[in-house]
Amino acid sequence: MLARNPAQDDKGVKRTDTSNPDYFHQVVDCQWGCPAHTDVPEYIRLIAQGRFDDAYMVNRDSNVFPGILGRVCDRPCEPACRRGRMDEKPVAICRLKRVAADHRGDITDRLPQAPAEKNGKKIALIGAGPASLTVANDLMPLGYECTIFEAQSVAGGLMRYNIPAFRLPPQVLDEEIDYIVDMGVEVHYNTRIESMKELLEAGYDAVFVGTGAPRGKELKLPGRYDTENIHIGIDWLESVAFKHIESIGKRVLIIGVGNTAMDCCRTSLRLGAKDVKVMARKPREFFKASDWELEDAEEERVEIVVNHSPKEFVIEDGVLKGMKFELMEYVVENGRIHDQEVVGEEFIPCDDVILAIGQENAFPWIERELGIEFNPWEEPMVDENTFESTRKGVFFGGDSAFGPKNIIWAVEHGHQAAISIHLHCQGQPLTKRLPPLLNLHTQKMGIHEWSYSNAFDPAARRKMKHEPLETRFDDLGREVELGFDAEQTAREVERCLNCDIQTVFYDKLCIECDACIDICPTHCLTITPNGEKERIRDRLKAPVLEHDQPMFVSDELKQTSRVMVKDENFCIHCGVCAERCPTAAWDMQKSLLTFRYAADHKTDSGDTP
Secondary structure, three states, X not given: OOOXXXXXXXXXXXOOOOOOHHHHHHHOHHHHHOOXXXXXXXXXXXHHOOOHHHHHHHHHHHHOOHHHHHHHOOOOHHHHOOHHHHHXXXXXXXXXXXXXXXXXXXXXXXXXXXXXXXXXXXXXXXXXOHHHHHHHHHXXXXXXXXXXXXXOOOOOOHHHHOOOOOOOOHHHHHHHHHHHHOOOOEEEOXXXXXXXXXXXXXXXXXXXXXXXXXXXXXXXXXXXXXXXXXEEXXXXXXXXXXXXXXXXXXXXXXXXXXXXXXXXXXXXXXXXXOEEEEEOOOOHHHOOXXXXXXXXXXXXXXXXXXXXXXXXXXXXXXXXXXXXXXXXXXXEEOOEEEEEEEEEEEEEEOOEEEXXXXXXOOOOOOOOOOOOOEOOOOOEOOOOOOOEOOOOOEEEOOHHHHOOXXXXXXXXXXXXXXXXXXXXXXXXXOOOOOXXXXXXXXXXXXXXXXXXXXXXXXXXXXXXXXXXXXHHOOOOOOOOEOOOXXXXXXXXXXXXXXXXXXXXXXXXXXXXXXXXXXXXXXXXXXXXXXXXXXXXHHOOOOOOOOOOXXXXXXXXXXXXXXXXXXXXXXXXXXXXXXXXXXXXXXXXXXXXXXXXXXXXXXXXXXXXX
């Protein structure tokens, strides 16, 4: 890499700092978008080769629950996928994750193991949800003794009792949870912690709170407490999961349009409801539910009613008759509501109402004199990097730390909290965290041959097969999504653009023949005079679509002092530029970004406990 002359700094943009791992990481948009930074392109290539065990383990290194998340992840990676900018539909990343999980063989010999000799440190984990399980997954192999206290009779937290079995079968949960618990985690089921003070006095070296956001938000309107047919969504789903509730009225109203609301409406149909309406206060573009959740609900003939604001529960002699709603009109500009108006009122009859308008943290069991501070909303004050509370040695993660998010965020919180707990127990500063490591390795196998499939496949995104409507309601636990078959998998993996196979440019070797510019099929390359960033953008061969996407700018080239510019938005990583270049100034190199976990953090002596 050429060192830039400081005297040139006022003439234009400096060379892109490709020594910073973040540059190549951001080019792999799916991995950058994933909170746990799963190496998505790598596991998709492994699936393409039929190496399902390897693909599963690549997933498990970061997201811990590939089979679970392959079914119910909120998929933050998919909106980031560059394929979605090209033909509107991203690669089916989540569903391919499930392919690896469903078709893997016996991988138990590749799972982390706990050593027979312990390190003498004991960790208490409150709640057996995804965050706590991830902490145990990371700490048990280091010799820690992890004890989980779980209020329910089974592990899994919200994954178990807030996600219906027709979306997430219990056997999938049991298998991946057992991978962790079977390392020797001590789990006390049916044990609700009533006092943090008592737990701290028990002598644990650190405490992790992973209790989620267990309290559903209320809707305090007239009539709310005058009938037993108004339910809190997450509590109702829990009662269904544990078979405390096995039926519901024929006409059901769901208040709220998040993913919990979608689970409630679809579960209602399976318990006997015939007319289910989801009532939304705002227009559809403001819904919190994922698009695919809405699609699945509407496929099952759930009616979604917009612009209806709840006003009153109508009760007669203790019997719920229905609800009154205010009819709303909104002025929406640039994706935001600027004004609203009530234009009428409507009564909608129903037999049951389920409230799914959000969740909150609840910590009545944490005494306020312990030094654990809370904000005005009764949320714990937690460091966003170390996940330590204001009391040393007490950590929070998942929904209990920052409010409701999703499972993949809870997993990442667990990884980071495990690092902090490890450092805390070893007497190290919690901020002494290792940065990710970046390796680049050429994919060249011959003059015009690469070690990956580099042909652009114009195929459309594959559609998931579903259980037929005629049979999917026969059994509450009958899984609706059936997974990709072999043909679908083979086509979908080829839609991946291999964004981790980076176009690496060597300034010194470029002779400015423009061959790469001429042959680039997407016009993502430009050679132009240097200048201010916006001036450079104006001179690109293709218009910039994503201003937040990194743009590569080389040093000034020796022939004409122009710069090579690459807009990452349009690159399909085909390698044609590298094949055409007569001087090998371009190369295709896989970027392997290695994120650091608790096991990677050594003590001062250099040994991992």
